[in-house]
Amino acid sequence: MNNMNKESNYKTTAAIQASLKKRHAAERRFQWYGRSAVLTGFIFLCILMVDIVGKGSPAFTQHFIKVDVIFDRETLGIHASATPADIAQADYSAAIKSSLRTMFPDVSTRVGKKSLYRLISVGAQYSLRDMVVENPALIGTTREIWLLAHSEAGSYLKNQVSKDSPESERKIKDIQIKWLETLREEGRTESRFNRSFFTSGDSREPEMAGIKAALYGSFYTLLVTFLLAFPIGVMAAVYLEEFAPRNRLTDLIEININNLAAVPSIVFGLLGLAVFINFFELPRSAPLVGGIVLALITLPTIIITSRAAIGAVSPSIYQAAMGVGASKLQTVVHHVLPVAMPGILTGSIIGMAQALGETAPLLMIGMVAFIMDVPSGVTDPATVLPVQIFLWADSPERGFTEKTSAAIMVLMGFLIIMNALAVFLRKRFELK
Amino acid sequence: MKNFLVGAIVALATFGSIHSVQAASHESVSIVGSSTVYPFATVVAERFGRSTDFKTPTIESTGTGGGLKLFCSGLGANTPDITNASRRIKMSEYDDCQTSGVTDIVEVLVGYDGIAIANSTQSAELEISLYDIYLALAKDVPGADGKLIANPNITWEDVNPVLPPVKIEVLGPPPTSGTRDAFVELAMAGGAKAVPDLKELSAMSADQVDEIKAMMVKLGVPLGVYNALAERKGKAPKGKDIFTTLAYAIREDGAFIEAGENDNLIVQKLQANPDAVGIFGFSFLDENRDKVQGASVDGIVPTFDTIAGNEYPVSRPLYFYIKGAHVGKISGIQEYAIEFTSLKAMGEDGYLTERGLIPLSGEELKQIQNDVKNLNRLELE
Structure with missing residues (x-):
């Protein structure tokens, strides 16, 4: 009896040892599959990042050209008795043009002059205007002023255009290249950090376009989204998880919440157009409507993650609270919610990050639009970052290519910050 | 936890107040319509916004058909003031406009593409x-x-x-x-x-x-x-x-x-x-x-x-259409149209011409400028 037992034991051990090698090999293979899967994903991410950063990084610098600007009363059209309003309305582009002509006196043809004026950005006249309005003593003097270069000239100064390509195949002409080279030799060109990219709104001139309006728009939209989706989502989750009876109705609600999470976002946009704009007559293109629509999109995410977080709170906490005589409300508000809060916040932040990247629903409610002014409230017309990216990608001017990638970099930066915040909150509060 | 509840209540209150403050009309000119006119209209809007005290018009690129549909959907703050079109308004669209109360339409021919x-x-x-x-x-x-x-x-x-x-x-x-x-x-x-x-x-x-x-x-x-x-x-x-x-x-x-x-x-x-x-x-x-x-x-x-x-x-010709009933209620509509049709923009050396808009002849331009000045109403038979 004993012998037989031993014998079968040996047999089993031998069988196990024989299969062990095979099983280890299978495990190693499996791990390699996993590693190559991670690696493939990582390679795609790297290609994407290299492409975007490569294309976008030139957008963070900007070229300026030093011009001896002649603030001549006559060219500007400012009389001796001019009011500040007259000064603001004066013709500053004429001053820039005449100053450029003085610097390059041998340009005489109409076409030649036109290409000369094209070296300087259209926006330069507005910065001159602001300078003179602030300091009217400039009138009548000649000053060396750094003026913003036109995007085509800037693109040449950034070495993005090859001089050797045929003239018909590039926007910058041979004669302009000659002038730019002269300016460069005289030390009259300078590359600076592109501050206006962060301090100005959209523009049709690539060198003047910035993301400030879109950033503010995104902020107001997300503010509305958060103020709506967070309280409603958490309330719904608490009630469904803690107080609601289990019956057919709550099952139905649960199924519908899960369903809503999978509805394409454009559907919510159509709903926003029909309900909030056409029926409630809320303004078009406003962050208010955008925020409400995005709140509808993020609600299911917040409810589902909050319920999971509340459900994961240990029963001992309930029992302890109930044991010392706390009511159900007290138990939930004083004990369960604080413990579940990291999970709830994580879910909310991920939901908000998702809302930050949405464009499709905003198309229907008029937030995909050219909006230059920075919005000052939730009812002002506004656009959001991903929409700004879409609009720039659609512009015919070549200078917007780098702006598009630069805006993508900013958007990705915000997404990384938000997701990192979610991780941080979870780690921080879980330790307590 | 209390903080959170207080936060939520403040949030809801803020939201409520936002709701009641919501203005009866939009302050900036709202423009929709053709994606072909969009690059030109945005350039005008930008210059207009930078050089005047009016707010910069907001411009959506919805396509000509989509723009006219929105434009003809009625009067009021949530409807656009101007729509861009890369063809003339169709009789059926004109009829839609008439039935929904948009009777006063000014047609502006801006050039060719x-x-x-x-x-x-x-x-x-x-x-x-x-x-x-x-x-x-x-x-x-x-x-x-x-x-x-x-x-x-x-x-x-x-x-x-x-x-x-x-x-x-x-x-x-x-x-x-x-x-x-x-x-x-x-x-x-x-x-x-x-x-x-x-x-x-x-x-x-x-x-x-x-x-x-x-x-x-x-x-x-x-x-x-x-x-x-x-x-x-x-x-x-x-x-x-x-x-x-x-x-x-x-x-x-x-x-x-x-x-x-x-x-x-x-x-x-x-x-x-x-x-x-x-x-x-x-x-x-x-x-x-x-x-x-x-x-x-x-x-x-x-x-x-x-x-x-x-x-x-x-x-083909490019147009925009102005909702006459909104002029005077929303500031800047007519001024924007005047800027668009000025020699500075649409003339032979205008900034739109530089962008690739094919300009009107001198006589056509005068006629259009006159239409904009007097807000001449479009009548389609």
């Missing part, structure tokens, strides 16, 4: 005629016996032996686009008129019922088309109506690919596929001369001068 038929600079330049375009892209074309048959042409060589033996692959705008409307009207219908029977059909009036029907039989078109049109219009269709139904239909067998409203995308696709041909606005051709080249149509190459001189056959 050519529709370029282009391919990659890596391949040979195309020289085609309107008839070639019709034969290459129509859903039904005349067969050997003169009856219309489903388009059998696979390569450009099938269309016209002098063209290269390359598969027909055309990227063009979707039906919501004004570019598409103008393209079918100018190029397809223009080419279809080279077929004598179709040309004859297009000239027949609504009274010539028997002639129209006889011609339809000759062309092999089922008479159901006639009845369906009669039912839709509510009256007897003209020969022209039958003609447009036939000539405007673009083939759906994959040779024509709808590429969306994004003209940059078409340019990129052409670069990737040198055999493909794209259809888009002249300003995109002008900006991307290093990547794509325009085909000559009926011997005319699309350039600034040939479009301005009305020589290039596929060119």
Whole structure:
């Protein structure tokens, strides 16, 4: 009896040892599959990042050209008795043009002059205007002023255009290249950090376009989204998880919440157009409507993650609270919610990050639009970052290519910050 | 936890107050419409916003049809004040406007745009005629016996032996686009008129019922088309109506690919596929001369001068429409229109002209400026 037992034991051990090698090999293979899967994903991410950063990084610098600007009363059209309003309305582009002509006196043809004026950005006249309005003593003097270069000239100064390509195949002409080279030799060109990219709104001139309006728009939209989706989502989750009876109705609600999470976002946009704009007559293109629509999109995410977080709170906490005589409300508000809060916040932040990247629903409610002014409230017309990216990608001017990638970099930066915040909150509060 | 509850309550209160503050009308001019006019309108809006005290108008690119639909949906703060169009307003749209209370419309012609038929600079330049375009892209074309048959042409060589033996692959705008409307009207219908029977059909009036029907039989078109049109219009269709139904239909067998409203995308696709041909606005051709080249149509190459001189056959007018009832209620509408139609913008040396808008003649411009100044009302019969 004993012998037989031993014998079968040996047999089993031998069988196990024989299969062990095979099983280890299978495990190693499996791990390699996993590693190559991670690696493939990582390679795609790297290609994407290299492409975007490569294309976008030139957008963070900007070229300026030093011009001896002649603030001549006559060219500007400012009389001796001019009011500040007259000064603001004066013709500053004429001053820039005449100053450029003085610097390059041998340009005489109409076409030649036109290409000369094209070296300087259209926006330069507005910065001159602001300078003179602030300091009217400039009138009548000649000053060396750094003026913003036109995007085509800037693109040449950034070495993005090859001089050797045929003239018909590039926007910058041979004669302009000659002038730019002269300016460069005289030390009259300078590359600076592109501050206006962060301090100005959209523009049709690539060198003047910035993301400030879109950033503010995104902020107001997300503010509305958060103020709506967070309280409603958490309330719904608490009630469904803690107080609601289990019956057919709550099952139905649960199924519908899960369903809503999978509805394409454009559907919510159509709903926003029909309900909030056409029926409630809320303004078009406003962050208010955008925020409400995005709140509808993020609600299911917040409810589902909050319920999971509340459900994961240990029963001992309930029992302890109930044991010392706390009511159900007290138990939930004083004990369960604080413990579940990291999970709830994580879910909310991920939901908000998702809302930050949405464009499709905003198309229907008029937030995909050219909006230059920075919005000052939730009812002002506004656009959001991903929409700004879409609009720039659609512009015919070549200078917007780098702006598009630069805006993508900013958007990705915000997404990384938000997701990192979610991780941080979870780690921080879980330790307590 | 208390903080959280307080936060939530404050949040809800804030939201409530936002709600009540919500103004009765928008402060900046709201503009919708054509994606072709969009690049020009935004430039005007930007200059207007920077150089005046008015707020910068907001401009959405919805396509001509979509813009007119929004524009004609009624009066009030949540409807646009101006819509851009890359074709004239249609009678049906005008009627929609009238019924929803938008009776006071000012039409502003802003200039011309050519529709370029282009391919990659890596391949040979195309020289085609309107008839070639019709034969290459129509859903039904005349067969050997003169009856219309489903388009059998696979390569450009099938269309016209002098063209290269390359598969027909055309990227063009979707039906919501004004570019598409103008393209079918100018190029397809223009080419279809080279077929004598179709040309004859297009000239027949609504009274010539028997002639129209006889011609339809000759062309092999089922008479159901006639009845369906009669039912839709509510009256007897003209020969022209039958003609447009036939000539405007673009083939759906994959040779024509709808590429969306994004003209940059078409340019990129052409670069990737040198055999493909794209259809888009002249300003995109002008900006991307290093990547794509325009085909000559009926011997005319699309350039600034040939479009301005009305020589290039596929060119169309660009418009915007002002909602007269909103002028005075929303500040800046008329001032924006005046800026748009000023010599500084639309003149020979204007900043829009520099951007590729083909300007109006001096007399036309004066007439338009006058219309804007007096807000002359558009009457369509």
